Amino acid sequence: MTLEAGGREARTIGWLDELKLRAASAVLLAGCALGALFAGREAFGVLVGLVALVMCWEWGKIVRRGGGRDVSLVVHSIAVLLAILAATLASPWFALGVLGVGVLTLAALNFRTAPGVSVLGVLYVGIPAVALIWLRGAEPYGLTAVLFIFTVVWASDIGAFAGGRLIGGAKLYPSISPNKTWAGLISGVIAAIVVAIVFWSVIAGVPLFYLVACTVLLSVAAQLGDLAESALKRLFRVKNASDLIPGHGGFMDRMDGIVTAATLAAVIGLAINSSAPAKALIFGA
Numbered sequence: 001m002t003l004e005a006g007g008r009e010a011r012t013i014g015w016l017d018e019l020k021l022r023a024a025s026a027v028l029l030a031g032c033a034l035g036a037l038f039a040g041r042e043a044f045g046v047l048v049g050l051v052a053l054v055m056c057w058e059w060g061k062i063v064r065r066g067g068g069r070d071v072s073l074v075v076h077s078i079a080v081l082l083a084i085l086a087a088t089l090a091s092p093w094f095a096l097g098v099l100g101v102g103v104l105t106l107a108a109l110n111f112r113t114a115p116g117v118s119v120l121g122v123l124y125v126g127i128p129a130v131a132l133i134w135l136r137g138a139e140p141y142g143l144t145a146v147l148f149i150f151t152v153v154w155a156s157d158i159g160a161f162a163g164g165r166l167i168g169g170a171k172l173y174p175s176i177s178p179n180k181t182w183a184g185l186i187s188g189v190i191a192a193i194v195v196a197i198v199f200w201s202v203i204a205g206v207p208l209f210y211l212v213a214c215t216v217l218l219s220v221a222a223q224l225g226d227l228a229e230s231a232l233k234r235l236f237r238v239k240n241a242s243d244l245i246p247g248h249g250g251f252m253d254r255m256d257g258i259v260t261a262a263t264l265a266a267v268i269g270l271a272i273n274s275s276a277p278a279k280a281l282i283f284g285a
Contacts, residue, residue: 025246041137045088052080052129054251058241059121075105080126092134099126128259131266138278145278149265153257155195156188156219163187177230185223192219210284218261225260
């Protein structure tokens with residue numbers, strides 16, 4: 001009994017230490033993201049570009065493992081950076097065209113060794129980066145739209161982590177991610193709905209039912225993005241994309257939810273009103 005109690009105490013202390021480390025890293029990253037977001041589209045574009053570069057490196061580290069094909073990393077990085085520049089200074093459609101060229105180039109470079117996985121990295125990093133910059137530049141609601149995406153994803157992460165740890169229960173997809181549970185998924189969605197209610201309470205004219213529905217979709221997308229990145233790491237037998245962020249692993253590990261949520265948010269904005277996507281995302285019209 002004493003040994004069992006000691007084991008539980010050690011696990012509790014380990015969990016608390018992990019939570020403190022994760023929280024400290026998350027606060028620092030969130031502060032940088034919010035600072036750039038409020039500083040304007042150009043500053044935000046610079047931050048997105050820097051994070052995207054690291055993610056390009058992490059993607060190559062996972063799927064190509066070096067192997068003398070560093071030119072693939074160069075092509076990947078240039079394609080994503082040019083797309084971000086195009087989204088900042090020109091249009092998202094031109095940016096997507098740049099990504100298309102990057103996809104074709106990488107496919108040619110890696111046609112003998114898993115070209116599909118290599119080219120997927122251009123889209124995985126590039127499309128959400130373009131989506132975020134496109135939405136941020138869609139004034140007067142660009143800042144609000146991106147802030148909404150960020151807070152929904154962050155709330156989903158926190159809710160899922162807390163729900164999974166405190167409630168536990170049935171596993172969501174144990175063969176891919178043994179620590180994720182249905183309780184965590186539901187807790188993440190509930191936490192995100194709280195964000196929707198806060199936005200509804202401070203922004204006049206926002207339809208509550210629409211915003212809650214949109215939030216649920218984004219929250220589920222974010223958590224599926226986390227699961228998809230876990231599947232990629234399991235496929236290539238790596239634990240984390242890198243060890244650059246204490247308590248979180250790499251930037252891909254931290255941005256997996258943003259990748260899918262930002263992409264879905266851009267699709268929602270585009271489907272509702274392509275000329276005012278940020279307003280469309282928030283107001284549903």
